[in-house]
Amino acid sequence: xxxxISSACVxxxxxxxxxECPVDCIYEGARALYINPDECVDCGACKLACExxxxxxxxxxxxxxxxxxxxxxxxxxxxxxxRDAPVRCAGGAAKIGPVGVDTPLVAAMAPR
Numbered sequence: 001x002x003x004x005i006s007s008a009c010v011x012x013x014x015x016x017x018x019x020e021c022p023v024d025c026i027y028e029g030a031r032a033l034y035i036n037p038d039e040c041v042d043c044g045a046c047k048l049a050c051e052x053x054x055x056x057x058x059x060x061x062x063x064x065x066x067x068x069x070x071x072x073x074x075x076x077x078x079x080x081x082x083r084d085a086p087v088r089c090a091g092g093a094a095k096i097g098p099v100g101v102d103t104p105l106v107a108a109m110a111p112r
Contacts, residue, residue, distance in 0.1 A: 001058055002037035003046055004072050006065040008054035009033050011112040017046035017055060024092035027075065029102040031109075034075040038089050071105045078103070 005017075010032045017033065018026045025039035026046060035046065035055075047055040056062070058069050076087045080101045090096045101107075 001042055002040040002072075003035050003042065003044065003055050004058050004061055004065075004069050005033050005035055006054045006056060006061065006068050007106075007109065008052045009050075010106055010109050012052045012054070014051040016049045016051050018093070020045040020049035024094050027087065027090075027093040027096070028098040029075065029106065030100050031102050032106045034072050034103075036076050036087075036089060036093075037073050038076070039092070067105060071103050074105075075099075075103050081107070 013028070013031075013033055015033070022043060022045060023039055023041050025036040027034050027036060044057070047057070056065065061069060076089070079086055080099070080103065082101050087096070087099060
């Protein structure tokens with residue numbers, strides 16, 4: 001199980017959640033943040049800190065946000081545009097810095 005960042009983060013990225021994550025599992029794309037499901041320890045600190053109300057426990061995602069569960073995971077497992085390999089488990093977001101690209105779902109969303 002894991003926490004998931006929903007569409008409310010797209011083009012907002014307050015990043016208050018990043019500072020609260022004790023395992024550094026929140027990675028930065030171009031327009032949104034993503035929680036690595038393999039690194040997340042389900043503590044909920046990110047949800048409490050999220051200024052946009054964009055973070056949900058995976059079983060609590062609203063119906064219109066369900067696609068973000070697979071999309072957050074795809075950020076780490078798929079080869080993103082302009083990259084040679086998947087992000088995978090980098091051992092913490094600080095080690096790789098901003099990734100600079102998003103999943104096709106987020107990239108296709110209308111700007112806010």
